[in-house]
Amino acid sequence: MWSKKNRKNLRRCRGKNLITSNKIEPEFWSVSSKEVKVVLKAAGCSVKAIKKIRLLKYQACISYWNHKGGVCSGFFSYRLFPTWQKEVERLIEDCSDFKDLQLLNHLIKREFIYFYYQTEMEDAIHDALQNRLCVLKAMARQAVSDDLGMAIEWEYF
Secondary structure, three states, X not given: OOOHHHHHHXXXXXXXXXXXXXXXXXXXXXXXXXXXXXXXXXXXXOOOEEEEEEEOOOEEEEEEEOOOOOEEEEEEEHHHOHHHHHHHHHHHHOOOOHHHHHHHHHHHHHHHHHOOOOHHHHHHHHHHHHHXXXXXXXXXXXXXXXXHHHHHHHHHO
16 A cells, blocks of 8 residues: 555656756856845845845745845745746757757746746747747758758769
8 A cells, every 4th residue: 555655756747847857957056146136126025135045956045134124034936037047048059959949848838837937038938949949940951951962962973
């Protein structure tokens, strides 16, 4: 008979987002307090100064002083940080063929479904995916035309 813990692990989908699939490792980022302050203000927190930043595997634990002088802390998703967008765009640019891009596209679609993304960030990532797809298509067309040109040259030689 299975215990609750084992049954729970059987149903859990593993490797279905950018962190669990080890595509992005935010716990190793160097995040500045200036960037954190901007993110917290965008999230609606009144921040006077950053006290402590702890980068965990799935989220950032941030302690800060608010404008009333009190210390507040909370856990914030890495998906709020501009660094996250840069990392995702870097992953997209590193895709060298259609298969890699397709796998990454699948992960990103799941990200958009299950995690909160700011509209601007989601649009920018979607545009980067579309641009990379166009680049890969152009590279494929060029490779085919080059191969065809070489075959014709060999035929006439």
